[in-house]
Amino acid sequence: EFVLTQSPGSLSLSPGERATLSCRASQISNSRYLAWYQQRPGRAPRLLIYGASERATGIPDRFSGSWSGTDFTLTISRLEPEDFAVYYCQHHDDSPPVHTFGQGTKLEIK
Amino acid sequence: EIQLVESGGGLVQPGESLRLSCAVYGVTVSGHHMNWVRQAPGKGLEWVAAIHSGGGVYYADSVKGRCTISRDNSKNTLYVELNRLTTEDTAVYYCARDTAGDGFAGFDIWGHGTMVIVSS
Numbered sequence: 001e002f003v004l005t006q007s008p009g010s011l012s013l014s015p016g017e018r019a020t021l022s023c024r025a026s027q028i029s030n031s032r033y034l035a036w037y038q039q040r041p042g043r044a045p046r047l048l049i050y051g052a053s054e055r056a057t058g059i060p061d062r063f064s065g066s067w068s069g070t071d072f073t074l075t076i077s078r079l080e081p082e083d084f085a086v087y088y089c090q091h092h093d094d095s096p097p098v099h100t101f102g103q104g105t106k107l108e109i110k
Numbered sequence: 111e112i113q114l115v116e117s118g119g120g121l122v123q124p125g126e127s128l129r130l131s132c133a134v135y136g137v138t139v140s141g142h143h144m145n146w147v148r149q150a151p152g153k154g155l156e157w158v159a160a161i162h163s164g165g166g167v168y169y170a171d172s173v174k175g176r177c178t179i180s181r182d183n184s185k186n187t188l189y190v191e192l193n194r195l196t197t198e199d200t201a202v203y204y205c206a207r208d209t210a211g212d213g214f215a216g217f218d219i220w221g222h223g224t225m226v227i228v229s230s
Contacts, residue, residue, distance in 0.1 A: 045204075050214070098160075
């Protein structure tokens with residue numbers, strides 16, 4: 001069974017600080033099939049990163065994605081007040097075409 | 111502007127069936143891979159089903175055998191029907207567009223969601 005494990009489960013930081021969120025895949029068929037989303041309370045998810053490191057349209061450059069093997073990282077360089085939200089990683093598998101989400105990381109204001 | 115608007119949620123009894131709709135505006139429903147994703151109260155995101163532009167349908171193991179995803183091209187609308195509902199199906203159900211035709215580039219457009227509550 002394919003599993004995405006996000007860590008930490010929650011993270012308390014202050015505006016202006018740097019946030020590093022992790023997502024580990026149990027296995028990976030294509031590292032480019034990894035996306036990150038932000039979800040604010042009561043809102044639908046918002047695509048931030050696709051292809052593990054490509055910013056989606058309109059996403060500020062303080063958001064960046066990287067990876068090494070089966071470990072993926074979302075970095076927010078300088079936290080703005082609107083960045084405090086829950087973040088999810090997602091992987092797409094081709095055969096069969098299914099999607100898996102991580103359990104999420106809650107980024108809270110310290 | 112591309113918009114997805116879900117409807118059809120509400121309170122249903124365990125064992126009943128429900129069909130949710132997602133009206134698509136600004137693009138053709140048949141031109142993209144379309145998905146349903148759900149989120150139980152206070153929980154994370156769970157992918158439910160997809161219908162590809164070519165018509166192929168795919169389901170999460172958790173709903174396989176009691177879920178049917180479909181689309182009506184004349185109405186430009188996506189549907190999902192879920193049968194034999196249990197309390198585990200209580201969630202906000204979102205429809206979402208898969209950006210890429212080939213490969214994967216994330217779900218770039220999401221609806222606002224429709225709430226389904228399964229309770230007696």
